[in-house]
Amino acid sequence: MVKDEYTLVLVKPDGVKTRHIGDIISKIENKGYRIEALKMINPTKDKLRQHYFDKVDKPFFPELLNYMMEGPIVGIVVSGTNVVHAIHNMAGATNPGEAAWGTIRGDYGREWPDGVLRNIIHTSDNVENAKREIGIWFPEFKMA
Known part of the structure; x- marks a missing residue:
């Protein structure tokens, strides 16, 4: 039997400001995945540096840091079979202008x-x- 996976979803400040938290949760739940943990987070520079550890030395990192601190974010731990791949695909292309309709970014x-x-x-x-990121934003969460 295939064991369920866990993945992290962060609704970024623009998703919170434009009131799409419920839309995103609905898309996840409508696919049959489970919300295991959910919380509003005011991200700190330290947490963002941990999360984006591989981007800290990139020239765009200061802009990313400022963007992610424009307002609160919503952290969600989601579980299900092959959920990491499925939710990543549901997000769509990184650039929302290139993301397909039907994806969250599109x-x-x-x-x-x-x-x-x-x-x-x-x-x-x-x-x-997913395991590393969940540990950063949900240190209290225990994966089964």
């Missing part, structure tokens, strides 16, 4: 005149990163 994201890439949602891209 339906709720858009490009902005200031050029900052705001893309509504973060999803874990593999099982190892």
Whole structure:
């Protein structure tokens, strides 16, 4: 029997500001996945540096840091069979202007005149990163 996986979803500040938290949760639940943990988070620079550890030295990191601190985010732990891959696909292309309709970024994201890439949602891209990211944002969560 295949064991359920866990993945992390972060509704980014633009997703919170444009009131798409419920839409995103509905898409996840309508696919039959389970919400295991949910909380509103005011991200700190330290947590964001841990989360985006592989991007800290990139030239765009300061812009990413500022974007992710524009307001609160919503953290969600989701479980289900092959959920990491499925939710990552549901998110759509990184650039919301290129994301297909029907994906979260395609339906709720858009490009902005200031050029900052705001893309509504973060999803874990593999099982190892999901475990690491859940540990950062939900240290109290115990995976079965």
